[in-house]
Amino acid sequence: MSAQQGCSIDWKNWQAEIPATLMFIVRDGQVLLIEKLTGIGQGKVNGPGGKIDPGESAEQAVIRECQEELHITPSNPVKMGELHFAMSDIPDIHCHVYMAEEFEGEPTPTREANPLWTKLSEIPFEKMWADDRFWLPQMLDGQKFNGRFEFDLEEIIWQDVQFGEDACALWLGCPLELAK
């Protein structure tokens, strides 16, 4: 799929209804994933994360979600990417993706998530959102990215993912972010 061919979304004027976050903590050749027990993507494997609350920055939100879902607090999160999901069956999502190497606490199962320490070579893409295989390996390799996906239900019908520092210039930022 090329950058614009076959895409029905006017990305220039696109605005997501749901601002959201994801966190991938990497330590000792493993990444901390979750089995998601509630919310959008229930039943899938993903990183911890969730919706950004009004007045919250993306970074504040991703830390809060890790506390709620796994009882851990990531330190020094690094923003790695933005994901733009135009969905057919649920509201569109704009997701801010972070990585961290350190955290406080012990990953603990909660009502919302089961923690899954996963070898970097054994990520279960077949249990994850279809887009993950197009940016997660590169991100875990240290590349920043900007991804746009049009979904028809669970299937990707158009995509564009860019990597490297240039990709950061495409980030929309977080409209709810507090001035820093």
Ligand SMILES: Nc1ncnc2c1[nH]c(=O)n2[C@H]1C[C@H](O)[C@@H](COP(=O)(O)OP(=O)(O)OP(=O)(O)O)O1
């Ligand atoms: N396509 C795709 N790929 C990868 N990750 C995601 C998607 N779509 C998504 O929504 N996500 C991620 C983004 C967020 O981390 C979650 C969705 O947020 P959700 O769990 O519904 O938000 P919470 O705030 O935790 O849930 P509620 O409290 O509102 O139930 O999935």
